[in-house]
Amino acid sequence: MNLVVVSNRVARAIANEPMTGGLAAALLPVVEKSGAIWVGSSGRVREGAQKEPFAEIEALGAGALAMLDLPAAHYGGYYEGFANSALWPALHSRSDLIRVSPDDYQSYREVNAFMARALMRFRKPETVFWVQDYHFLALGAELRDLGVRHPIGFFLHTPWPARTVIGGVPHHRELVEAMLAYDLIGFQTDDDCDNFLGYLRSDLGLPIENGVVTSRYGKSRCAVFPIGIDPEKFALQAARAVSHPDVSRLRRSLNGEKLAIGVDRVDYTKGLVNRIEAFDRMLTMQPQLKRTVSLLQIATLSRGTIEAYGNLQSELAQLVGEVNGRHGEADWTPIRYLNKGFSQTVLAGLYRTPHVGIVTPLHDGMNLVAKEYVAAQNPAHPCVLVLSKFAGAANELDASLLVNPHDIEGMARAIAVAFSMPLAERRMRWEAMMTKLRAGTIQQWFVDFLDALQDAHAAGEKSDAIDEVVPDPPAGWPLRSVGSTGARRQ
């Protein structure tokens, strides 16, 4: 198989570089091993790029990473506009935050079409395309329009909301119809898959049998593939990382205090305001905890040019200041609030240090931080995970302390319980969660999806023209091979 993986953000195998984005970090080790070509955005734009895709290629394990400069005229409308100001809020059931201009949808489609043209460069007779996430809902349809009859799969890393919510996205019908060009559409949870099928049934009036929908593209299978991590590798990384200077400095700074940790992008879906309010409430309800516990909140800034994100950054900074002002002492700060990113290695060590991990999104596709936090624990004295029941991870990590992130007082109580949980109970809960993590690794997820994609393609009518002749890539297609040195074009 010649696998081509596509996502907006890609990750490069550079040690000690801060990791941005759960998807990119999760895919890196498996894509690296698989020998796939991973295609995504270079993070740069290029004038006139609509006509000539420009890719920078570098080695990635047994395969390669191809980073494309996206068209300057459409990048803003695609990324900040339609993807992150229409789809992202809707997919997380925040239709109140949808803000788009009519041109944004046009730009989104242009970038999807641009990516499809760029992918033709990597097409061989045995190619399998695997498209990731909401940035490229229409990419499969664009590829089909270019005559591609190969297997094309799609996996959504975010939730898929109720049909009435997705109905708030401009052009929702056209977009969902375009998604049916995929042979296989994968979701994180049963709820997401059911919501999608509900929309197909009720709004598009399409026939569905055992998760297989029939449309003008032929048959598409919809199924659930909860994404995992590599728990053993993460555990090893965490055990080694405790001697990292950043981690040992943190340990030394605690002076016998117990610590809770949160690691999130600053995003309204992550429930950061509610979490800080819950910590504040806990200190008010149980003042005896002052000086004995504190919170380290790592909050990496994200999508700051979008109004809702900019507002949230200011709100959080102010709120943390108020809580520290209210409860702090000359020699004690209740909340350490950092806006910087850390490498996977350091994060693994930081996860092993505190007594409580707090992962309380209002809505999240999976949330791999929750899984990584569990895997990073010392088996002899594991810490406690306080987890939102609205994170996809709650389905597997049901031995955590599950909370409703809208119930501030309930969260405050749960965090206090976590701080004082006896070792025997901590161990029991942790072992139950590790068993689940070992049963659903990222490697298994990768293999399961690709197997199901081959099956879905073989069973669907889209396979009819698979034996078409594939032309050579167009001559002069501007590619630059960078090799494995990690050097980058400026």
Ligand code: F6P
């Ligand atoms: O769907 C989830 C996800 O792709 C995560 O990987 C990541 O946290 C985010 O969405 C993408 O963020 P960004 O806009 O920074 O690429």
